[in-house]
Amino acid sequence: xxxxxxxxxxxxxxxxxxxxxxxxxxxxxxxxxxxxxxxxxxxxxxxxxxxxxxxxxxxxxxxxxxxxxxxxxxxxxxxxxxxxxxxxxxxxxxxxxxxxxxxxxxxxxxxxxxxxxxxxxxxxxxxxxxxxxxxxxxxxxxxxxxxxxxxxxxxxxxxxxxxxxxxxxxxxxxxxxxxxxxxxxxxxxxxxxxxxxxxxxxxxxxxxxxxxxxxxxxxxxxxxxxxxxxxxxxxxxxxxxxxxxxxxxxxxxxxxxxxxxxxxxxxxxxxxxxxxxxxxxxxxxxxxxxxxxxxxxxxxxxxxxxxxxxxxxxxxxxxxxxxxxxxx
Amino acid sequence: xxxxxxxxxxxxxxxxxxxxxxxxxxxxxxxxxxxxxxxxxxxxxxxxxxxxxxxxxxxxxxxxxxxxxxxxxxxxxxxxxxxxxxxxxxxxxxxxxxxxxxxxxxxxxxxxxxxxxxxxxxxxxxxxxxxxxxxxxxxxxxxxxxxxxxxxxxxxxxxxxxxxxxxxxxxxxxxxxxxxxxxxxxxxxxxxxxxxxxxxxxxxxxxxxxxxxxxxxxxxxxxxxxxxxxxxxxxxxxxxxxxxxxxxxxxxxxxx
Numbered sequence: 001x002x003x004x005x006x007x008x009x010x011x012x013x014x015x016x017x018x019x020x021x022x023x024x025x026x027x028x029x030x031x032x033x034x035x036x037x038x039x040x041x042x043x044x045x046x047x048x049x050x051x052x053x054x055x056x057x058x059x060x061x062x063x064x065x066x067x068x069x070x071x072x073x074x075x076x077x078x079x080x081x082x083x084x085x086x087x088x089x090x091x092x093x094x095x096x097x098x099x100x101x102x103x104x105x106x107x108x109x110x111x112x113x114x115x116x117x118x119x120x121x122x123x124x125x126x127x128x129x130x131x132x133x134x135x136x137x138x139x140x141x142x143x144x145x146x147x148x149x150x151x152x153x154x155x156x157x158x159x160x161x162x163x164x165x166x167x168x169x170x171x172x173x174x175x176x177x178x179x180x181x182x183x184x185x186x187x188x189x190x191x192x193x194x195x196x197x198x199x200x201x202x203x204x205x206x207x208x209x210x211x212x213x214x215x216x217x218x219x220x221x222x223x224x225x226x227x228x229x230x231x232x233x234x235x236x237x238x239x240x241x242x243x244x245x246x247x248x249x250x251x252x253x254x255x256x257x258x259x260x261x262x263x264x265x266x267x268x269x270x271x272x273x274x275x276x277x278x279x280x281x282x283x284x285x286x287x288x289x290x291x292x293x294x295x296x297x298x299x300x301x302x303x304x305x306x307x308x309x310x311x312x313x314x315x316x317x318x319x320x321x322x323x324x325x326x327x328x
Numbered sequence: 329x330x331x332x333x334x335x336x337x338x339x340x341x342x343x344x345x346x347x348x349x350x351x352x353x354x355x356x357x358x359x360x361x362x363x364x365x366x367x368x369x370x371x372x373x374x375x376x377x378x379x380x381x382x383x384x385x386x387x388x389x390x391x392x393x394x395x396x397x398x399x400x401x402x403x404x405x406x407x408x409x410x411x412x413x414x415x416x417x418x419x420x421x422x423x424x425x426x427x428x429x430x431x432x433x434x435x436x437x438x439x440x441x442x443x444x445x446x447x448x449x450x451x452x453x454x455x456x457x458x459x460x461x462x463x464x465x466x467x468x469x470x471x472x473x474x475x476x477x478x479x480x481x482x483x484x485x486x487x488x489x490x491x492x493x494x495x496x497x498x499x500x501x502x503x504x505x506x507x508x509x510x511x512x513x514x515x516x517x518x519x520x521x522x523x524x525x526x527x528x529x530x531x532x533x534x535x536x537x538x539x540x541x542x543x544x545x546x547x548x549x550x551x552x553x554x555x556x557x558x559x560x561x562x563x564x565x566x567x568x569x570x571x572x573x574x575x576x577x578x579x580x581x582x583x584x
Contacts, residue, residue: 057381057396084381084396084410084457108454110394111357111580125448131441134380135414135461142411154418155461158502159437160487164446169503178503208382208401209409265398265407272393322398324389 001173007165009130012079012100013051015149015183023186023220027247031200034252038225038302041251042069045189045221051079053141053219055192055212058086059109059262059270061205063225065255065302066191071095072297081187082106083137083211087262090278093118094292100128102185104137112275117282131164132156136182138211143184145217152179190219193258194244195267197226201249202235202242207265209243216244225255227267257306257315269321274309333563335516336582337571338535340366341563343426343472343514351423352376354413354462357395358581359472360426365391365575370567378422380458382408391580395458414458417465420505425462429473431484434528434549435498436491436510438463438471439484446486460489464504468511475515475546482549492527517543519560523552533560 036044046052046066056062067088070078075097082089082103089106092098094117107118121127132140133155143151156162157169157180170181192212194203201224205212216222224244235242257264261271281291299305306315320326333341336359343363347353349372355361361377365388368375376385379392383400384407392399401407416422430453431439440459444450463469469491473479491510493499500506513520513529521532530552534543536559544551563571576582 058394060381060394060396060398082455086394103455105454105457107452108457112393114453119452122452123449129446131455133456133460134410134458138410138414153414153461154503154505155414155464157464157504158487158490158493158499159460161441161456161460161489164441180503206407207398208396208407210381210396211410213409214411263394263397265401270393270397327389 002171003168004171004178005169007162007167009164009166010128011166011183012102012130013185015185017147017149017184020144020186021147029247031246033199034201034249035199036251036253038065038069038253038255041223041253042066042073045223045250046070046075048075049077050188051081053081053083053187053190053215054085054088055190055210055215056259056262057084057210058088059275061193061259061264062088062262063191063193063223063258064260064262065225065258066223067091068296068302068305070097071292081137081185084134086110087275090115090118093121094288096121098127102132102137103129104132104134109275109279113279115279115282117288130166131161133161136167136180138214139182140185141211141214141218143182144186145214149184150181151184152181154179156180185218187219189221189223190215191223191225192216192244193225195227196230196234197224197252198230198232198235199252200232200246201244201252202232202246203244204235204238204241205243213243216248221250222248224249224252225258226252227256227258227264229254255302258302260306261309263322267322268315268318271309271314271318331563331565331568333568334582336584337563337568338560339472339514339516340571340582341567342519342560343470344370346470346512347372347375347424350374352378352421353424353426354378354380354417354422354466355426356428357392358428360428360470361391362571362575362581363472364426366567366571369570369574378413378416380410380413380462382410382413384408390578391576414461414465417462420467422466423468425466425469427459427463427469427471427489429471429479431479431481432471432473432513433481433484433491435493435495436471436513436522436529437484437487437493438489438491439486441486441488443485456488463489465508467508469509470512470514471510472514475517475543477546477548480547480549492522496525496527517546528552530554531557533558535560536562
């Protein structure tokens with residue numbers, strides 16, 4: 001196959017499908033009770049230096065408890081799949097946890113503005129960046145999920161986004177058309193928040209799936225946090241809705257309001273005041289350090305964090321916002 | 329008497345009129361989303377709004393904050409994912425990409441990645457997100473942005489999202505699907521299109537009360553300015569009523 005052009009930045013993960021098969025060959029297929037704690041899951045599956053991916057969409061259906069625990073355990077030198085990342089990336093930057101990133105959307109929080117601290121981290125030059133687009137990263141996960149070493153797409157072509165990537169432009173052997181070839185990425189670990197899971201890790205998600213179907217199949221280890229546990233019979237009553245089956249999953253933890261301060265579709269809306277507070281304190285590194293002590297480092301559990309943020313009353317308010325209960 | 333309006337309202341109304349009924353549009357949050365919602369309630373009731381994270385044809389009760397929040401599939405037709413949405417664009421089923429502002433050059437190329445050196449940037453912006461994907465694969469790209477000299481430059485410092493790249497034929501040569509590219513740029517001063525032959529940006533209409541020189545002065549490159557330029561029709565009473573009352577009652581976008 002003819003290679004027309006190559007991106008100049010580093011490929012952070014090995015796209016060899018047989019190495020991935022070698023890993024999956026040994027992965028347990030047992031339908032066992034995978035309940036654990038967030039603390040143990042992070043200790044076991046997110047070591048220093050590993051390559052991490054986070055499910056959901058930045059501040060929507062994100063596993064906040066896992067992100068906070070990564071900071072509490074002072075993880076360093078993580079690689080990160082910066083796919084549609086917003087508040088998740090902001091948290092990891094606040095803990096100085098990342099030293100390399102596959103970036104398609106980082107630093108920003110969409111309409112809310114840019115994270116001053118994530119900007120500081122990225123503008124310091126200490127984090128190695130390889131550039132992509134949201135779809136390109138989805139295609140890379142999809143290729144990994146399919147067990148092949150690359151996928152193709154018609155994006156990135158002709159741009160500096162391509163030049164600063166680790167992609168290649170190839171010619172189609174059938175039509176001669178140009179495509180961008182995107183190397184498969186098998187993250188070491190993914191953390192995904194879902195609506196319902198059983199104790200074996202069978203998951204139901206409501207609403208959009210973003211790239212989590214691909215991510216759960218690409219990642220070597222999968223940590224699931226769930227709004228609520230359901231019995232295995234509830235999964236079996238509606239298997240059409242199972243988007244992540246148990247044999248992909250290594251750990252499952254029940255974390256009600258686990259996407260807070262992000263949005264969880266059909267459950268609760270995002271806490272825009274708290275997200276704004278993050279952006280405000282980030283302007284001053286000392287203020288940020290105090291804020292992190294209060295809300296993350298000196299906090300022993302996610303429940304305690306929710307209490308600090310307004311507890312039951314606040315959660316009720318966000319449920320009502322999500323459900324539009326005051327609309328006629 | 330003509331109604332009073334803010335410039336953001338002018339931009340949203342002008343932009344909404346380019347979205348034809350029965351078409352599909354992939355939108356970002358903020359002003360592009362407001363324009364698509366307004367179009368649906370005015371001239372294009374069967375406009376299908378798509379979001380990159382997976383939302384298809386929602387009945388939005390309010391402006392979304394994120395292109396992945398629950399409003400983007402509220403009472404929608406489908407809640408899918410990124411792969412589904414982007415491959416739908418790649419198959420040629422999405423008519424418009426509707427993007428927000430950033431640094432833009434005379435060929436409609438956009439920078440939303442860095443200012444300065446890539447490896448130690450003066451300013452790091454989010455990067456492409458889904459913008460490069462949409463602008464590569466949808467048929468026509470609409471862009472809404474504020475019109476200033478620092479944003480409208482001869483050549484973008486970093487080409488994140490493709491316009492016409494280096495000019496006629498460049499998109500096709502790079503491998504992008506034929507007959508795609510930027511269509512209209514809607515700013516707070518004017519509506520701009522692109523010259524058929526040179527693919528350079530040209531003024532199509534200037535908003536009421538704005539002078540030709542203002543547009544020229546706010547542009548950092550040689551803009552094609554025909555002798556006769558129309559005035560953009562101002563927002564109508566009904567456009568303003570729907571925009572303020574139904575699309576953005578909390579003034580999240582129009583209040584900016």
